Amino acid sequence: MKTTIKDVAELAGVSIATVSRVLNNKDRVNANTRKKVQQAIQALDFKPSTIARSMINNETHTIGLLIPLLSNEFWSNFAEGIEQLLWDHGYTTNLFMADNNSFDKMKAIMKTIENKRLDGIILCSVPQLPEQVKELSEMIVAANIPAVTFEFSLPGIPSVKGDHIQGGCMAVEHLIRFGHRSIAYIGGPEISIAREMGFRQAHLLHNIPCQEALIQYGKPTVDFGREAMKKLLVSDMIHTAVFCANDLLAIGAMEAIHARGLQIPQDVSVVGYDNIKACEYVTPQLTTIVQPVPQMTRLLVETLLEAKDDLSHVSNRNFILPMEIKVRGTTGPVKA
Amino acid sequence: MKTTIKDVAELAGVSIATVSRVLNNKDRVNANTRKKVQQAIQALDFKPSTIARSMINNETHTIGLLIPLLSNEFWSNFAEGIEQLLWDHGYTTNLFMADNNSFDKMKAIMKTIENKRLDGIILCSVPQLPEQVKELSEMIVAANIPAVTFEFSLPGIPSVKGDHIQGGCMAVEHLIRFGHRSIAYIGGPEISIAREMGFRQAHLLHNIPCQEALIQYGKPTVDFGREAMKKLLVSDMIHTAVFCANDLLAIGAMEAIHARGLQIPQDVSVVGYDNIKACEYVTPQLTTIVQPVPQMTRLLVETLLEAKDDLSHVSNRNFILPMEIKVRGTTGPVKA
DNA sequence: AAATAATGTGTAAACGTTTTTATAAACCTT
DNA sequence: AAGGTTTATAAAAACGTTTACACATTATTT
Numbered sequence: 045m046k047t048t049i050k051d052v053a054e055l056a057g058v059s060i061a062t063v064s065r066v067l068n069n070k071d072r073v074n075a076n077t078r079k080k081v082q083q084a085i086q087a088l089d090f091k092p093s094t095i096a097r098s099m100i101n102n103e104t105h106t107i108g109l110l111i112p113l114l115s116n117e118f119w120s121n122f123a124e125g126i127e128q129l130l131w132d133h134g135y136t137t138n139l140f141m142a143d144n145n146s147f148d149k150m151k152a153i154m155k156t157i158e159n160k161r162l163d164g165i166i167l168c169s170v171p172q173l174p175e176q177v178k179e180l181s182e183m184i185v186a187a188n189i190p191a192v193t194f195e196f197s198l199p200g201i202p203s204v205k206g207d208h209i210q211g212g213c214m215a216v217e218h219l220i221r222f223g224h225r226s227i228a229y230i231g232g233p234e235i236s237i238a239r240e241m242g243f244r245q246a247h248l249l250h251n252i253p254c255q256e257a258l259i260q261y262g263k264p265t266v267d268f269g270r271e272a273m274k275k276l277l278v279s280d281m282i283h284t285a286v287f288c289a290n291d292l293l294a295i296g297a298m299e300a301i302h303a304r305g306l307q308i309p310q311d312v313s314v315v316g317y318d319n320i321k322a323c324e325y326v327t328p329q330l331t332t333i334v335q336p337v338p339q340m341t342r343l344l345v346e347t348l349l350e351a352k353d354d355l356s357h358v359s360n361r362n363f364i365l366p367m368e369i370k371v372r373g374t375t376g377p378v379k380a
Numbered sequence: 381m382k383t384t385i386k387d388v389a390e391l392a393g394v395s396i397a398t399v400s401r402v403l404n405n406k407d408r409v410n411a412n413t414r415k416k417v418q419q420a421i422q423a424l425d426f427k428p429s430t431i432a433r434s435m436i437n438n439e440t441h442t443i444g445l446l447i448p449l450l451s452n453e454f455w456s457n458f459a460e461g462i463e464q465l466l467w468d469h470g471y472t473t474n475l476f477m478a479d480n481n482s483f484d485k486m487k488a489i490m491k492t493i494e495n496k497r498l499d500g501i502i503l504c505s506v507p508q509l510p511e512q513v514k515e516l517s518e519m520i521v522a523a524n525i526p527a528v529t530f531e532f533s534l535p536g537i538p539s540v541k542g543d544h545i546q547g548g549c550m551a552v553e554h555l556i557r558f559g560h561r562s563i564a565y566i567g568g569p570e571i572s573i574a575r576e577m578g579f580r581q582a583h584l585l586h587n588i589p590c591q592e593a594l595i596q597y598g599k600p601t602v603d604f605g606r607e608a609m610k611k612l613l614v615s616d617m618i619h620t621a622v623f624c625a626n627d628l629l630a631i632g633a634m635e636a637i638h639a640r641g642l643q644i645p646q647d648v649s650v651v652g653y654d655n656i657k658a659c660e661y662v663t664p665q666l667t668t669i670v671q672p673v674p675q676m677t678r679l680l681v682e683t684l685l686e687a688k689d690d691l692s693h694v695s696n697r698n699f700i701l702p703m704e705i706k707v708r709g710t711t712g713p714v715k716a
Numbered sequence: 717a718a719a720t721a722a723t724g725t726g727t728a729a730a731c732g733t734t735t736t737t738a739t740a741a742a743c744c745t746t
Numbered sequence: 747a748a749g750g751t752t753t754a755t756a757a758a759a760a761c762g763t764t765t766a767c768a769c770a771t772t773a774t775t776t
Contacts, residue, residue: 046524046762048761048762048763049762049763050762058725058726059725059726059727060726060762060763060764061725061726061727061728061764061765062724062725062726064763064764064765065724065725065764065765067763067764068764070764070765071724071725071765072723072724073724073725074723074724074725077724077725089522091491091494091495091523092495092762092763093495093497093761093762093763094495094496094497094763095431095434095435095440095496095497095761095762095763096435096731096761096762096763096764097762097763097764098431098731098763099431099432099435099730099731099732099733099761099762099763099764100730100731100762100763100764100765101731101763101764102731104431106474106496109475113460114450114456114457114459114460114463115453115456115457115460116456117451117453117456119456120450120451120452120453120455120456120459121450121451123450123456123475124449124450124451124477127450127475127476127477128477131476131477136474136476136492136496137474137475137476138442138472138473138474138475139445139459139463139473139474139475140463140467140472140473141460141463141464141467143464155427156472158427159427159428159429159430160430160431160442160472161429161430161431186425187427188382266660266661295661299661299663302663321658322657322658322661324602325602325631325658325661325662326661326662327635327638327663382732384731384732384733385732385733386732394755394756395755395756395757396732396733396734396756397734397735397755397756397757397758398754398755398756400733400734400735401734401754401755403733403734404734406734406735407735407754407755408753408754409754409755410753410754410755413754413755428732428733429731429732429733430733431731431732431733432731432732432733432734432761433732433733433734434733434761435731435732435733435734435760435761435762435763436732436733436734436735436760436761437733437734437761438761
């Protein structure tokens with residue numbers, strides 16, 4: 045049997061109230077009794093039950109983290125950051141995976157979170173349909189649980205997003221600065237449409253026509269990157285650079301370019317997005333857009349903990365964070 | 381205010397005991413009352429408090445997962461597998477990171493786990509010193525919490541390990557089969573020593589002398605892989621292949637080989653370990669040893685849940701799982 | 717020295733469930 | 747129709763804490 049506060053009280057010869065008092069050192073306790081109690085705690089190796097406490101405080105000191113999946117470098121870095129910050133603030137992380145945004149799974153998870161009375165939730169898994177957004181929103185209101193969202197927003201709930209329009213724009217402007225005027229895009233619906241909007245915006249800003257024939261849509265994988273690039277290279281469309289909506293696509297594209305016997309960046313420049321580790325492992329190293337993950341996680345955690353104290357204070361905070369570009373070896377001036 | 385079982389009872393016009401009975405449908409309840417109660421539950425959107433339940437059942441339906449870090453492909457894949465399996469079994473995963481095996485952090489985590497009365501713990505973070513192993517072991521006994529360990533063992537606690545001696549041996553035998561007789565090793569103390577033992581065992585088995593001068597120790601990073609290989613290539617020691625204790629080292633080694641103007645595998649064959657995704661992104665694709673992660677996670681979860689019911693039943697289970705080799709483009713016959 | 721304030725500690729209620737025990741009503745037996 | 751079962755429900759105790767309240771002691775004021 046676990047030792048309880050009662051055992052400690054008995055051994056120390058005091059009431060359980062007194063033990064509780066030294067445990068929480070809130071009320072004042074006589075120095076001698078305090079010592080006696082502390083010795084008893086030591087002797088019995090007493091660990092107060094967090095769940096009994098939760099019954100009274102309505103606090104579990106546990107936060108739910110809901111992400112699409114973990115076997116993806118972006119999300120695992122992200123989750124690592126969240127876990128560390130929460131731990132530093134005295135909270136424990138309950139990890140939930142939404143199986144790549146399955147809404148049924150999300151609903152089941154929300155129910156579990158409510159049953160477990162978690163202190164808050166960080167929502168990173170994006171509902172796909174508008175009615176799902178509404179349903180999720182209603183669930184959170186009904187559950188009355190502090191929440192923050194990442195990469196999407198819900199009415200009245202603080203959010204953090206990356207500015208992917210700016211990110212996409214920055215990638216393309218980098219290419220334009222190198223003299224490129226025919227730039228291809230490889231992306232797809234599973235990655236935020238914003239990156240493509242940035243691609244278009246850069247063209248607009250610099251008065252360069254955007255060639256629809258150079259745009260390829262598909263799954264965000266190395267395989268599709270390779271296939272898409274292969275198609276682009278076979279076509280007679282001239283293009284001297286390609287912007288890929290994520291690094292995996294870019295790595296695939298690089299393979300196709302090399303397979304065709306072309307040089308990077310002399311023949312074709314390539315820009316990726318996300319800055320996964322593999323960017324440094326490919327040859328040449330991949331120029332890419334890097335997301336400010338440390339800042340993102342910090343804002344999410346801090347905002348959530350503030351929301352716990354007073355939601356109205358932060359409910360209108362919607363951060364949009366700028367990307368940065370990491371220039372490496374896959375981009376260079378257009379051939380003379 | 382949260383709606384409680386009391387509210388439901390009132391609305392349905394029954395006692396809270398009856399509500400509890402339909403909730404757990406254990407005892408028999410009249411069909412009519414059951415319906416009334418279920419309607420009341422619906423109407424109030426009642427979600428029973430897991431923590432109040434925990435007080436009585438001594439079950440939190442939460443398992444602690446303690447890993448060294450998440451921003452490492454092996455561990456994030458691993459954690460993803462564990463989370464999915466636990467969810468399927470009706471458990472929630474509480475994630476803890478030991479900051480790359482800091483023992484102080486591990487102790488703090490163990491205390492938290494005990495306070496929170498988690499139902500069990502999957503320990504993947506390896507204490508470094510023998511006295512730490514002993515201390516951890518004592519903590520688990522004192523906490524009386526079901527546990528399983530991964531990649532190390534504690535007395536009386538079930539464990540799952542990869543057979544890295546066999547894995548290392550398999551890697552080297554693959555090279556030997558290709559005719560290689562001078563094989564270098566790049567590894568280090570931060571990766572299980574077993575892989576090096578496998579390297580040696582393969583030499584022994586095939587009666588090939590193991591050349592100590594071809595062994596390089598350092599941090600398990602791409603950078604060290606590159607530096608180590610550079611040294612090996614500069615030395616006048618002849619070697620036609622290198623076995624790296626993980627894929628990052630192998631990727632670094634490949635860079636150094638290419639930088640020297642040599643061809644893989646024509647001039648030097650390379651074998652890695654772990655099968656990270658980047659293996660497929662480098663040119664040529666990296667031959668490597670793959671760990672049976674799905675089987676590992678399955679055994680850990682199943683054994684832990686059995687241990688919860690009856691520890692003595694499983695306490696002597698110590699699984700050692702064989703590795704497999706994934707042959708790709710970095711290994712080939714030794715030059716004639 | 718009496719009145720008042722400050723200090724320290726115990727008692728008991730509360731948190732939201734499950735479960736044991738008790739009891740009433742309905743159903744069988746004969 | 748009396749006794750014995752079965753069925754359905756309620757009342758109350760329990761889980762391990764915190765905390766409001768009460769009370770006794772001691773210290774400080776006047």
